[in-house]
Amino acid sequence: MAGSSEKIIELKNITKIYEEGGDPAVSDFNLYVRKGEFVTFLGPSGCGKTTTLRMIGGFELPTEGEILLNGKNISNLPPYKRPINTVFQRYALFPHMNIYENIAFGLRQKKLPGDVISKKVKHVLELVDLEGFEGRSVHTLSGGQQQRVAIARALVNEPEILLLDEPLGALDLKMRKEMQLELKEMHERLGITFIYVTHDQEEALTMSDIIVVMSDGRIQQIGTPEDIYNEPKNVFVADFIGDSNLFNGIMTDHLKARFCGGDFDCVDDVEKGTYITAVVRPEDVIITKPEEGTVKGEVTSVIFKGIHYEITVLSGKNEVVIQSVTSPKVGETVGLKVDPDNIHIMVTGNVTNYFMADIRPDFKLTYNGTLLDTSVRKIIPGSSRLPDGTLVDSVGDVIDPKRTRIMVEIHPQDIRMTDQIEEGLVDGHISHLVYKGDHYSYVVHSELGQDFIVADEYLWNMGDHVGLIMPIDKMSFSLKK
Numbered sequence: 001m002a003g004s005s006e007k008i009i010e011l012k013n014i015t016k017i018y019e020e021g022g023d024p025a026v027s028d029f030n031l032y033v034r035k036g037e038f039v040t041f042l043g044p045s046g047c048g049k050t051t052t053l054r055m056i057g058g059f060e061l062p063t064e065g066e067i068l069l070n071g072k073n074i075s076n077l078p079p080y081k082r083p084i085n086t087v088f089q090r091y092a093l094f095p096h097m098n099i100y101e102n103i104a105f106g107l108r109q110k111k112l113p114g115d116v117i118s119k120k121v122k123h124v125l126e127l128v129d130l131e132g133f134e135g136r137s138v139h140t141l142s143g144g145q146q147q148r149v150a151i152a153r154a155l156v157n158e159p160e161i162l163l164l165d166e167p168l169g170a171l172d173l174k175m176r177k178e179m180q181l182e183l184k185e186m187h188e189r190l191g192i193t194f195i196y197v198t199h200d201q202e203e204a205l206t207m208s209d210i211i212v213v214m215s216d217g218r219i220q221q222i223g224t225p226e227d228i229y230n231e232p233k234n235v236f237v238a239d240f241i242g243d244s245n246l247f248n249g250i251m252t253d254h255l256k257a258r259f260c261g262g263d264f265d266c267v268d269d270v271e272k273g274t275y276i277t278a279v280v281r282p283e284d285v286i287i288t289k290p291e292e293g294t295v296k297g298e299v300t301s302v303i304f305k306g307i308h309y310e311i312t313v314l315s316g317k318n319e320v321v322i323q324s325v326t327s328p329k330v331g332e333t334v335g336l337k338v339d340p341d342n343i344h345i346m347v348t349g350n351v352t353n354y355f356m357a358d359i360r361p362d363f364k365l366t367y368n369g370t371l372l373d374t375s376v377r378k379i380i381p382g383s384s385r386l387p388d389g390t391l392v393d394s395v396g397d398v399i400d401p402k403r404t405r406i407m408v409e410i411h412p413q414d415i416r417m418t419d420q421i422e423e424g425l426v427d428g429h430i431s432h433l434v435y436k437g438d439h440y441s442y443v444v445h446s447e448l449g450q451d452f453i454v455a456d457e458y459l460w461n462m463g464d465h466v467g468l469i470m471p472i473d474k475m476s477f478s479l480k481k
Contacts, residue, residue, distance in 0.1 A: 007071075008035045008193050009056060009161060014065035016051055016217075025051045027217040029065070033161075033195060033210075038187050040196040042204040043214035044240070049197045050165055052214075056195060057086045057163050069160075085154035086163040093138045093149060099125075100134035103153045124152040127186065144175045151186070161193045168203065180206045201241050205229065213237050231344065238279045238346070245280045245320055248353060248453065250432060250443050257345060258432070260318045261449040262295035264338060268345035273434040275351040275441075275453060282310070282323040284342035293335020295449075302327045316449015317355055317368075319405075353415070353452050357408050357477075359401040363391055365477075367408070368426050368448060373472045399479075407478045412441065412455040414474035417466040424467020428452070430460055444468060 014029040026048040033039050041049035054060040056067060058079035067075045074082055093102050100121055107117045125131050128148040138146065147167055154162055164183075168176045184207045187194050198204055204211050205225045213220045213228060213236075221233040232238035238246060249259025251274045257266050259278040270276060290296040297315030309327040313320045313334060320336060328334050357365045357372060365372040383399065385391055391399045421427045428446035442454045444466060452468055460466065 006035045007032045008069065009033045009195075010066075010068040010071075011052070011056070012066045012068065014052070014055065014062045014067065016048070016055060016060060017063045024063075024217050026055070026062075029217075029219060031212060031219065031222070033193060035193055036191050038184070038194045038196065038207055038209045039212065040198060040204040040208040040210070041212050041214060042198060042201065042241075043220075044199055047214040048217035049199075049214050051217075053086075053163050053165055053195065053197050056161070057084055058082050059086075083158075083160040084163060085157050085159040085161075086165060087147075087150050087154050087167045088165050093146060093153075095138050097138070098134065099130065099136050099138070099141075099149055102138065102149055103156050106153065106157050120156050121152075124156045127155060127189070128152045129182075142175075143171045144179055147171065147179060148182075151183075155190070159192065161195060164194060164196045166197055166199070168198075168200075176200075176203075183207060205241075213240065215240075232279060232346070234346065235277055238277075238344070243282050243321060243323075245282065245285070247278045247280070247318065248351065249276050249278050249451065250274065250453070251276060251345075252432060255340070257343065258443065258451065260295055260320065261316050261445065261451060264294055264343055265340040266343040266345055267340050268343075270345055270347060273432075273441075274347055277346045279344040279346060280338050280342065282321045283308075284338055285320060285322040286337050286339070287311070287313075287322060287324060287326075287328060288335035288337055290333050290335045292337070294337045296333060296335045297449075299328045299330050299332045299334060302330055316446070318450055319356060351412055351453055353410050353412065355408050355450060355452075357406040359399075359404055359406065361401055363399075363401065365406055370425055372408075372475075374477070404479065409476045409478070410470050410474055412453045414471065415452065415454045416469040417442070417444070417454055417456055417460065418469055419464075419466060421465065421467040423469060425470045426450075426452070427465065427467045430462055430464045430466065433460070433462060 010032040011029055014026060015024050016026040017024045029052060041052060043049050051060060055062050058077060062075055066073050103121045103124060104117050107120060128151055130145065130148055168179050171179060180203055208225055210222065211225055211228045212222050215236050221228060221237045228237065228241055232241060235246060238244045247259035249257050251270045251272050252258045252263060253272055255266055255269060257264050257276060257278055295315045297313040297320065299311060300314050301312035303310045308323045308325055311322040311324060311327060313322060313336060315336060355367065357367045360366060365374055383391060418424060426446045426448060428444040430442050431445040432443035434441045439455050439457045440459060442456060442460065444452045444454055446452060
């Protein structure tokens with residue numbers, strides 16, 4: 001259910017620092033939650049979502065800022081004085097107590113009469129569909145049933161807000177999907193406020209009224225599941241929520257963007273000459289005959305995923321991931337196009353060039369047939385070679401050169417253009433230029449079918465054939481399996 005317009009909890013300029021002089025776990029966090037909403041904090045491990053939840057519950061105190069409940073400051077109030085209950089990932093059930101006593105524990109602490117306790121326990125057991133389980137031992141229950149007991153124990157205290165800290169993390173995939181739907185239905189029946197923490201995008205998209213995407217202790221975007229998925233505010237959100245193809249590009253005309261080696265119509269009205277990141281979801285890429293596509297490429301991988309095929313196409317050096325109910329054959333040349341409505345254009349502050357490097361059997365890196373003066377071991381912290389020559393990462397997973405590639409990043413100002421073509425790591429022709437006040441910004445369409453953005457103080461001409469010199473010490477690398 002959607003929440004009312006009335007705010008129940010507000011976090012104002014919340015910062016949490018655990019060690020003096022250390023980096024904040026949560027920084028300048030501002031959010032309000034309406035009564036009855038299902039709000040999810042979503043982000044990778046270490047992003048600050050659980051810390052924020054614990055501050056709302058009173059288990060942690062903010063270093064700075066205020067937490068307001070119904071307009072009153074509760075920042076320093078202990079957990080037992082807040083009308084808020086928490087369901088933890090591991091449930092924290094008492095193994096020596098039966099189901100009835102686990103649920104009744106908080107009520108007994110409040111010294112309520114036995115008949116009142118019995119009535120309340122019976123009511124919440126009905127809510128979580130566990131009638132008749134009162135005398136059962138915790139050990140006889142499945143993971144999903146234990147999770148419902150933990151929720152019942154929290155609900156029996158009639159909290160205004162229920163906090164759920166990755167409560168489905170200990171369940172298997174099938175049970176997790178079932179419990180997602182049960183939790184959503186339970187929230188709709190109860191009408192109380194749920195604040196949920198997860199790193200699972202599907203959970204967040206399935207259950208939430210509002211999603212708060214977090215990274216490095218900061219809010220990246222707040223919105224409905226539809227907004228977060230269809231209109232990501234930045235590259236982090238686009239990359240983290242669902243699957244996305246991200247391409248660097250430039251606006252070449254009104255409602256026209258150049259990326260992935262082709263000129264695409266779009267619906268975002270961005271000024272000509274603006275550098276952009278184009279976001280295209282895999283399900284929105286259309287496979288066509290080669291001559292009918294905006295760009296074309298070779299199919300390098302086809303994987304059956306149950307409800308669709310996941311297809312990888314290499315267009316020049318651009319890797320495009322596609323989800324389709326039909327599949328081409330590996331090695332086949334196909335065309336690719338995208339409807340204008342399905343291209344989301346983001347204006348980027350810091351323009352960066354990305355390209356994929358290959359890994360040789362000896363774990364050296366190459367690009368365009370040229371050896372890069374580095375190796376996988378330097379790029380992946382904690383990686384090591386086993387006696388048989390196998391390379392493993394820090395947790396012991398094998399790094400297969402045939403199935404692993406390296407994403408290389410280099411900024412436009414770190415690339416130098418030269419008319420000595422053979423000196424460049426790659427060469428191409430200048431397809432676009434814009435004067436930026438103190439330098440020219442160029443788009444070079446390489447012979448590999450990829451566009452590179454280059455900043456140069458000297459004027460070159462449209463169509464000039466140039467080599468691109470890219471120093472290894474200016475590159476940064478990341479693993480892509």
